[in-house]
Amino acid sequence: MTHTFYLKKPRSDKETLILFSCSFKQEQKKFVYSTGEVINPKDWDQKNKSPIINSKAAGVRSIRTQLSRYSECFHESLAASKLMQIQFISSVLKDALDLKFKKTVKGNNDFLDAYDSFVLEKTKNKDWSVSTIKRYGYMKTLLLNFQEQRDFKLNFVSINSAFISEFTDFCLTEKGHINNTFSRNLGLFKTFMLWAYKNRLTYNEEFKNFKRKKQVITNQVALTKKDIEHLLNAKCKSKSLERVRDVFVFSCVTGCRFGELKFISKSSVSGDTLYLKEEKGSEKKVREIPLGKIASFILKKYDYELPLVANQNHNEYIKTVFLDAGFTQKVEKVSVSGKTVTRKEMSFWERVSSHTARRTFITMMKREGKSDKLISKITGHLDMKTLNTYYQVDNDEKKEAIDEVFNIELNILKKA
Numbered sequence: 001m002t003h004t005f006y007l008k009k010p011r012s013d014k015e016t017l018i019l020f021s022c023s024f025k026q027e028q029k030k031f032v033y034s035t036g037e038v039i040n041p042k043d044w045d046q047k048n049k050s051p052i053i054n055s056k057a058a059g060v061r062s063i064r065t066q067l068s069r070y071s072e073c074f075h076e077s078l079a080a081s082k083l084m085q086i087q088f089i090s091s092v093l094k095d096a097l098d099l100k101f102k103k104t105v106k107g108n109n110d111f112l113d114a115y116d117s118f119v120l121e122k123t124k125n126k127d128w129s130v131s132t133i134k135r136y137g138y139m140k141t142l143l144l145n146f147q148e149q150r151d152f153k154l155n156f157v158s159i160n161s162a163f164i165s166e167f168t169d170f171c172l173t174e175k176g177h178i179n180n181t182f183s184r185n186l187g188l189f190k191t192f193m194l195w196a197y198k199n200r201l202t203y204n205e206e207f208k209n210f211k212r213k214k215q216v217i218t219n220q221v222a223l224t225k226k227d228i229e230h231l232l233n234a235k236c237k238s239k240s241l242e243r244v245r246d247v248f249v250f251s252c253v254t255g256c257r258f259g260e261l262k263f264i265s266k267s268s269v270s271g272d273t274l275y276l277k278e279e280k281g282s283e284k285k286v287r288e289i290p291l292g293k294i295a296s297f298i299l300k301k302y303d304y305e306l307p308l309v310a311n312q313n314h315n316e317y318i319k320t321v322f323l324d325a326g327f328t329q330k331v332e333k334v335s336v337s338g339k340t341v342t343r344k345e346m347s348f349w350e351r352v353s354s355h356t357a358r359r360t361f362i363t364m365m366k367r368e369g370k371s372d373k374l375i376s377k378i379t380g381h382l383d384m385k386t387l388n389t390y391y392q393v394d395n396d397e398k399k400e401a402i403d404e405v406f407n408i409e410l411n412i413l414k415k416a
Helices: 060-083 090-101 111-124 130-149 161-174 179-198 225-233 239-254 258-263 293-301 311-324 354-367 372-379 384-389 395-405 411-415
Strands: 003-007 016-024 029-039 273-276 287-290 330-337 340-347
Touching: 003 060, 016 060, 016 090, 029 060, 029 090, 060 090, 111 130, 111 179, 130 161, 130 179, 161 179, 225 239, 239 258, 239 293, 239 311, 239 354, 258 311, 258 354, 287 372, 311 354, 354 372
Parallel strands: none
Antiparallel strands: 003 016, 016 029, 273 287, 330 340
């Protein structure tokens, strides 16, 4: 099997495109591929199908070198097909040429259109949970804001060191993102770029060198046993707030994510066990969650259909519940943006959200000495490192640990 080169317009008096060609008899198809090289027909040897050897025109030597690379690719692809015992067809050759010469696929390769195609593909393939789809939606909004406010045209060529510097400054300075938020968003962006790279929408690999900010375990609030007792005994000002409180407490004593609660029904409960198949992580097994007295009471109270509202509304209402219950003590919120550490004093009730409940469950279990393996079987965590980011150590627990470890009797202390 042979190949050849020919001119697109051999009779032109101007430079014309050089095309690569070969025939695939089994497919009854003539394969034509643009080399991207142009030459004046007067510098082309029509008989030998190559640039004239003694031509003095500028660039002819480099054209000969480039065409030889196409020939090499053809023979390498043909030899590899024989070695792997696969049929050498036009699509195999095209893929080999595309890869060697870094040709992108034809069509509309606009950056944001490609992003939409990426999200659509992952959504249709059911690769993502609803929450992940929302994250990528927010990421697109963030990129649009960046492009507009920084006057930075986004395309695959512009994703370089200048982009990451501008984007980092935009996120940390103008958007006020902490390191954890920035790192998560950059991870989403790199996942998209890797998809585009694998689909030959770009051959720009600079995104692989983008470094995520070091994750910082931020201090969050978690409830104690006394806090839960106080919350349950506090009088709510309305039935709607009481329902929000009950849902929150149910998560505290089961470790369920807020998004999982909608999957609970009478059929998912057998005896004192909740069998939960979570939406996030479809590869995970059904979780068996023991139901204590409080969890069982709340489920029976609402006939096994928890009174849920939208997560955003729940987060707003649960703050009101905690404020009304008197959780007004001051706590410190520490956040890290770049190298800047910000400390802010806030009321406890302001720090509470639906996620506080899951964090409370893990923290209380850890405080009682329960193993990570046991806890993860209930919460569904596969990564122990992630599990431990939920564990919050308060000052009382630290003091108790110090007193227990260093409980040393000294005469000098007795005299004091």
